[in-house]
Amino acid sequence: MLASNSRTPLKVLNPTLADRLRVFNTAARTLQAQGIRIQGFYPNENMLVVSPEAGQRLVDQGQSTGFKRHKSAGSTRFNVQFQGVTLEWREPISFARPSDWACPTIH
Template sequence: MLASTSRPALKVLTPTLAERLRVFNHAARTLQLMGVRLLRIEPLENSLTIEPAAGFKIVGTQPVTGFQKHPSAGSTRYVVQFQGVTLEWREPISAARPDDWARNTIH
């Protein structure tokens, strides 16, 4: 049996996916214009991983929603929504020590 030579074009980029990618790309470009280094780009998950210093700067200067803090044994993971995209960054536990912890301990 011979295959047909006229195949219908596949429509991979649906209108919904196209809009989602437009929003994702706009947020990523905005962050890059702000000087934020993107460590991980995950368009299918609608997520960007950034450096900790940039994350705290964004929280302090830009409108974000859904701030979440997830401490664990070795680091703290932060998650926020920025322009419809999830931003995530991790800060090592050692980076968050207050100054008074650096003094000698007397037993």
């Protein structure tokens, strides 16, 4: 086996990745400082998963942008942008809705 006499420092983080991780960590720390529990960390996708209540709270407070709703058979997935990071949460179909949604259906 050949061995190298010179040790080249291995640089794992390039400047772009280092900046992206800095933004990701800052957003995660800001959410945690606001009392929001993060349920999933996905730095490769630049995404954090939060609870439905936490996501709605951020939307109601105007701390997020780009609200998107993706409906499926069993749940609805929501995405917003928060300080350069995507936040995601899911609400099952049986999730509690406002009282005005419970009005009688007229056929």
